[in-house]
Amino acid sequence: xxxxxxxxxxxxxxxxxxxxxxxxxxxxxxxxxxxxxxxxxxxxxxxxxxxxxxxxxxxxxxxxxxxxxxxxxxxxxxxxxxxxxxx
Numbered sequence: 001x002x003x004x005x006x007x008x009x010x011x012x013x014x015x016x017x018x019x020x021x022x023x024x025x026x027x028x029x030x031x032x033x034x035x036x037x038x039x040x041x042x043x044x045x046x047x048x049x050x051x052x053x054x055x056x057x058x059x060x061x062x063x064x065x066x067x068x069x070x071x072x073x074x075x076x077x078x079x080x081x082x083x084x085x086x087x
Contacts, residue, residue, distance in 0.1 A: 021054045022065075029069055032076070044073035 013021060028047055031039040039047075048069050055062040 018054060021050075025051045025054055025069075026065065029065075029072070033072060044069070044076060048073055 028039050051066050051069050055065045
């Protein structure tokens, strides 16, 4: 049997390790794509800002994450405006 102790030591996002902040950004991105209610209070602009602050390297992965969020922000903004405005 595998056992793991998970202490309830909350850490503010800004003070979490960089790898944890990156993982949180990726998880939030996935939830935004699925339009999950868990992240409805987080705007695409806020998510993009968090990604830019945490994916700071100049390598392919860092750039791809930021670019993917920027593209999705445009697509979802356009889709939401099409839904909310009458034909």
